[in-house]
Amino acid sequence: DAGVTQSPTHLIKTRGQQVTLRCSPKSGHDTVSWYQQALGQGPQFIFQYYEEEERQRGNFPDRFSGHQFPNYSSELNVNALLLGDSALYLCASSSTGEAFFGQGTRLTVV
Amino acid sequence: DAKTTQPPSMDCAEGRAANLPCNHSTISGNEYVYWYRQIHSQGPQYIIHGLKNNETNEMASLIITEDRKSSTLILPHATLRDTAVYYCIVRVVGGATNKLIFGTGTLLAVQP
Secondary structure (H helix, E strand, O other): OOOOEEEOOEEEEOOOOOEEEEEEOOOOOOEEEEEEEOOOOOOEEEEEEEOOEEEEEOOOOOOEEEEEOOOOOEEEEEOOOOHHHOEEEEEEEEOOOOOEEOOOEEEEEO | OOOOEOOOEEEEEOOOOEEEEEEOOOOOOOEEEEEEEEOOOOOOEEEEEEOOOOEEOOOOEEEEOOOOOEEEEEEOOOOHHHOEEEEEEEEEOOOOOOOOOOOOOEEEEEEO
16 A cells, blocks of 8 residues: 655755645545645645645745645645745644654755 | 644654654643654654543553653554554644644654
């Protein structure tokens, strides 16, 4: 049983560009949450998707948006990238129990 | 903001028990205590959770005080591979509010 998978593992973007990160949840999980982790900090909650709708959102600007597909996979989109968006982006899937995390996507904005 | 406070770092000798404390004095009656750990550059890994009773699994034990205002995660025989940042999180289970709010955690360094 594959766990939570994220792609790509690393990418480099230029300021002002747009990026899409992808996440496939663990089998049997219907809820996907996204987190941003800056260097030396704990993960910060961005938003959560359930039944293809954004159910809850953290303190992130509208440049951060997402989508959940009927197969429960999810995308995180970030527009107009800033240098400060450089971070590890983590996807977590859950159902009624504990959340399982993927290995993350390391985004570097230059 | 995180509802937990943890020491920023701890050391432990390999083979000894590692006891990681966490304070959560404002915990609500419907909030569980969760522990995750994050090995460098990897995603957080679930360890254990509990409501008010002590819990044990193959990875660790969780001791929650009777007033539920603090807890201790115990790794009974620490190995070098247990070196990681350990996060203590309080979380409501079920419903819409099941996000995880991470603090800065405790960096556990297991020494040979």
